[in-house]
Amino acid sequence: MSTHVVPVRVYVTVFVCLMVLTATTVSVAYVNLGAFNTLVALTIAVSKMLLVVTFFMHVRYSSALTKVMIAAGVIWLMLLMAFTLADTGTRNIPLQPEGWGEATVAPSTNR
Amino acid sequence: MTEASAAHTAEHPPYLAHHFTDIEQQNESGTLGMWLFLLTEIMFFGGLFATYAVYRLKYFEGFHEGSHHLSVQFGALNTAVLIGSSLTMALAVRSAQLGRRKAIILFLILTMVLGVLFIGIKLNFEWSADYHEGLIPWMGFHVEGANAAAVRLFFCFYFFMTGLHALHMVIGLGIMCVLLRMAAKGRFDSGYFAPVEITGLYWHFVDIIWIFLFPLLYLMGGRY
Amino acid sequence: MSAALAEAPPETRVHYLNADYGIKSWLLTTDHKRIALLYLASITLMFFVGGFMAVLMRIHLIEPAGALVHPDTFNKLFTMHGVSMIFFFLIPSIPAVLGNFLVPLMVGAKDLAFPRINLLSWYVFIVGAALTLTAIVSGGVDTGWTFYTPYSTTYANSQVMLTALGVFVSGFSSILTGLNFIVTIHKMRAPGLTWFRMPLFLWAIYATSIIQVLGTPVVAIAIFLVGLERLFHVGIFDPAVGGDPILFQHLFWFYSHPAVYIMILPGMGVISEIITCFSRKKVFGYHFVAFSSMAIAVISFLVWGHHMFVTGMSVYAALIFSVLSFLVAIPSAIKVFNWTATLYQGSISYQAPMLYALGFIGLFTMGGLTGLFLASLATDVHLNGTYFIVAHFHYIMVGGAVMAYLGGIHFWWPKITGRMYPDTWARLAAAIVFIGFNLTFFPQFMLGYLGMPRRYATYPAEFQVLNVMSSAGASILGLGYLIPLIYLVWSIRYGPIAPANPWRAKGLEWETSSPPPTQNFDVPPVVREGAYAYGPPGSELEGAHD
Numbered sequence: 040m041s042t043h044v045v046p047v048r049v050y051v052t053v054f055v056c057l058m059v060l061t062a063t064t065v066s067v068a069y070v071n072l073g074a075f076n077t078l079v080a081l082t083i084a085v086s087k088m089l090l091v092v093t094f095f096m097h098v099r100y101s102s103a104l105t106k107v108m109i110a111a112g113v114i115w116l117m118l119l120m121a122f123t124l125a126d127t128g129t130r131n132i133p134l135q136p137e138g139w140g141e142a143t144v145a146p147s148t149n150r
Numbered sequence: 151m152t153e154a155s156a157a158h159t160a161e162h163p164p165y166l167a168h169h170f171t172d173i174e175q176q177n178e179s180g181t182l183g184m185w186l187f188l189l190t191e192i193m194f195f196g197g198l199f200a201t202y203a204v205y206r207l208k209y210f211e212g213f214h215e216g217s218h219h220l221s222v223q224f225g226a227l228n229t230a231v232l233i234g235s236s237l238t239m240a241l242a243v244r245s246a247q248l249g250r251r252k253a254i255i256l257f258l259i260l261t262m263v264l265g266v267l268f269i270g271i272k273l274n275f276e277w278s279a280d281y282h283e284g285l286i287p288w289m290g291f292h293v294e295g296a297n298a299a300a301v302r303l304f305f306c307f308y309f310f311m312t313g314l315h316a317l318h319m320v321i322g323l324g325i326m327c328v329l330l331r332m333a334a335k336g337r338f339d340s341g342y343f344a345p346v347e348i349t350g351l352y353w354h355f356v357d358i359i360w361i362f363l364f365p366l367l368y369l370m371g372g373r374y
Numbered sequence: 375m376s377a378a379l380a381e382a383p384p385e386t387r388v389h390y391l392n393a394d395y396g397i398k399s400w401l402l403t404t405d406h407k408r409i410a411l412l413y414l415a416s417i418t419l420m421f422f423v424g425g426f427m428a429v430l431m432r433i434h435l436i437e438p439a440g441a442l443v444h445p446d447t448f449n450k451l452f453t454m455h456g457v458s459m460i461f462f463f464l465i466p467s468i469p470a471v472l473g474n475f476l477v478p479l480m481v482g483a484k485d486l487a488f489p490r491i492n493l494l495s496w497y498v499f500i501v502g503a504a505l506t507l508t509a510i511v512s513g514g515v516d517t518g519w520t521f522y523t524p525y526s527t528t529y530a531n532s533q534v535m536l537t538a539l540g541v542f543v544s545g546f547s548s549i550l551t552g553l554n555f556i557v558t559i560h561k562m563r564a565p566g567l568t569w570f571r572m573p574l575f576l577w578a579i580y581a582t583s584i585i586q587v588l589g590t591p592v593v594a595i596a597i598f599l600v601g602l603e604r605l606f607h608v609g610i611f612d613p614a615v616g617g618d619p620i621l622f623q624h625l626f627w628f629y630s631h632p633a634v635y636i637m638i639l640p641g642m643g644v645i646s647e648i649i650t651c652f653s654r655k656k657v658f659g660y661h662f663v664a665f666s667s668m669a670i671a672v673i674s675f676l677v678w679g680h681h682m683f684v685t686g687m688s689v690y691a692a693l694i695f696s697v698l699s700f701l702v703a704i705p706s707a708i709k710v711f712n713w714t715a716t717l718y719q720g721s722i723s724y725q726a727p728m729l730y731a732l733g734f735i736g737l738f739t740m741g742g743l744t745g746l747f748l749a750s751l752a753t754d755v756h757l758n759g760t761y762f763i764v765a766h767f768h769y770i771m772v773g774g775a776v777m778a779y780l781g782g783i784h785f786w787w788p789k790i791t792g793r794m795y796p797d798t799w800a801r802l803a804a805a806i807v808f809i810g811f812n813l814t815f816f817p818q819f820m821l822g823y824l825g826m827p828r829r830y831a832t833y834p835a836e837f838q839v840l841n842v843m844s845s846a847g848a849s850i851l852g853l854g855y856l857i858p859l860i861y862l863v864w865s866i867r868y869g870p871i872a873p874a875n876p877w878r879a880k881g882l883e884w885e886t887s888s889p890p891p892t893q894n895f896d897v898p899p900v901v902r903e904g905a906y907a908y909g910p911p912g913s914e915l916e917g918a919h920d
Binding site: 054062064070076077080091094104115116 | 178181182185186188189192193196197199200203204207208222226229230233234236237239240241244247248347350351354355357358361362364365366369370371372373374
Binding site for chain 3: 104111112115118119122123125126127128129130132
């Protein structure tokens with residue numbers, strides 16, 4: 040529990056940063072960056088999240104335990120996504136590269 | 151108040167629950183409990199995000215087409231509204247820390263107004279427009295083209311995710327009504343403001359979910 | 375270091391059971407000990423509901439063509455057996471009964487961090503159980519407890535929504551319990567109770583609670599999506615419309631594999647308590663056992679794909695899951711080695727709790743080792759979907775978790791009720807359970823190896839002998855469970871009055887009276903020694919307070 044009182048100007052500065060980042064992510068979306076559009080949008084979203092967590096949610100002034108717990112939550116979500124995508128993303132890779140002869144096990148037909 | 155009961159109150163404030171040894175333990179426990187609850191919410195929404203990610207990669211074009219049906223203007227406006235409500239909520243918590251009753255009430259009301267505005271914009275400008283354009287998968291969906299099935303799937307996710315988010319907002323607004331009543335009765339001061347702080351954590355989390363929903367649903371793959 | 379224990383006879387002494395009377399004092403209680411008893415009653419009911427279905431199935435399987443029910447009903451039986459046993463018995467059992475009762479006592483606190491949330495968790499459990507029982511009596515569900523899609527979302531005509539809702543709701547109970555335990559253990563430990571002085575039961579509960587908090591929401595969203603799919607037919611998991619049914623399994627098993635560790639970890643905690651007390655020795659390798667609980671909590675989240683090896687998932691992902699599944703066996707093995715080393719040169723006595731604990735070590739080891747055949751891709755291809763799997767998980771869940779639960783109930787019964795149960799009957803029942811269990815489930819390993827599929831209402835005639843053996847074992851096992859029900863209930867009224875520490879065990883819960891007062895301790899405890907400070911036999915350190 041933070042007994043630390045954050046000055047109003049810190050909150051307002053964070054708010055302004057969040058607005059700027061929002062405007063940025065919207066304008067960048069209209070620029071053709073190919074695959075980088077997604078990366079930029081997600082990076083900006085993560086930055087906004089970090090601002091909210093650090094300042095609005097007082098994590099900057101919180102205990103190490105709180106920080107570890109938040110990190111654990113994010114990591115667990117990443118584990119869920121990573122391992123699931125590891126399956127869905129690699130289902131159709133053939134077991135043997137081209138030119139090595141007949142594969143004895145057919146690749147999965149489960150798209 | 152007798153001397154004995156005055157002494158009892160001094161060492162044992164009325165807002166200290168009997169199973170805690172001191173107010174610090176109570177406050178730290180409350181905050182830790184809320185963070186753990188938010189952890190479960192990360193995994194709950196996260197499951198939806200993971201499913202969305204899988205299908206987005208699988209049906210890249212259809213989902214891209216689907217997101218083009220969404221209005222970036224209203225999405226961005228709502229993002230600003232919700233971030234604003236996070237600011238007012240943070241200020242409400244700060245007012246509670248300083249024991250300023252009127253300020254708590256003001257900022258809570260502002261937060262709730264912005265929250266209701268968010269939902270109003272959603273309902274009135276986005277979801278009703280979606281209905282009229284035939285984009286609600288189970289209510290007269292009509293989209294043509296090669297990617298129609300993927301667009302339908304996209305809109306399932308759109309409505310599930312924003313709907314679940316809106317539900318969490320409504321619950322948050324309900325909790326704020328209770329807080330408002332407590333604040334009006336003067337229940338909060340610089341010694342006891344845990345409920346406001348904990349509600350603040352919840353509300354900021356709801357904001358963070360939208361911070362991700364907005365680009366994932368509205369801006370993915372670019373809008374050029 | 376015993377404080378002045380109120381050793382007046384229980385009839386005159388005020389404790390948590392007689393502090394207040396009337397149904398409201400129970401249904402509106404925030405006392406963790408009373409809530410534990412509320413849970414005890416509810417999960418016992420659900421255990422016998424699930425057990426009844428098991429009995430019907432084993433009777434049906436006496437004959438190759440099926441002796442009792444229509445195949446559709448058989449599908450409903452194994453589904454509802456799984457749902458009631460897993461979600462409404464095993465997952466709450468040790469945490470919600472023994473955990474709720476003991477965690478505040480073991481940390482030296484007056485209650486859990488959030489007593490009202492504790493009561494809420496019980497009511498949420500009751501709502502979930504009521505929904506599921508309604509589903510059972512109004513047609514049942516036949517999807518398997520695993521709710522695999524697209525059968526559950528598109529084709530099943532049974533009470534899927536109702537059961538799914540019941541399971542969804544019960545998940546919140548699990549989350550609230552876990553949340554409460556984590557905060558209590560972090561914030562409410564008595565002065566002097568450092569992390570590495572805590573009894574290993576608390577480490578086990580802590581690790582279990584982490585799994586509950588991080589895993590349950592994902593199965594909640596999986597079930598939520600199944601419900602939405604059934605309502606709106608949008609095609610999330612329906613391959614005919616481009617959905618991926620395996621995706622459901624990823625979301626489902628992401629929780630349900632760690633869930634099996636929710637079911638076994640608390641049992642392992644109980645075993646640590648019992649083994650040390652009944653060998654009068656401190657545990658061998660305390661730190662290893664404590665860290666192995668945490669390792670299990672983490673690694674358990676990385677292996678879920680081993681339930682999906684034959685679904686058509688990516689072979690490359692399957693390889694990763696296979697390696698990790700071998701890895702997750704290691705911390706469990708560490709515990710078994712450490713318990714065995716604890717027994718070595720201990721002063722062993724064979725009361726009922728110890729019989730259950732020793733049975734646990736043997737049967738859990740067998741169940742765990744058979745898991746390795748299933749973690750290996752090449753053998754899993756043949757064994758998946760057979761009775762080998764059924765035997766594997768029953769060895770762990772019944773031979774492991776249920777035995778640990780019964781051992782724990784017996785061990786702490788005097789503390790909970792202030793009465794002793796008849797030890798001869800208890801030992802007899804433990805032996806009957808052990809024999810009945812092995813007769814029921816060992817033949818199933820053989821059946822699986824020989825190729826008999828699971829979840830089938832009929833089977834080829836050559837499997838009949840083993841099936842009849844299994845059914846005969848089931849009747850003995852059932853008897854073994856009924857006997858404790860009878861004498862435990864009997865003992866509440868007629869059992870001899872128990873002293874504060876009948877086993878001369880170490881631990882804060884034994885430092886207060888049996889039953890404890892509502893506020894747990896007359897004087898808030900201070901801890902000055904590590905866990906399991908059992909000295910050499912005969913010494914003054916041997917826990918000699920009566």
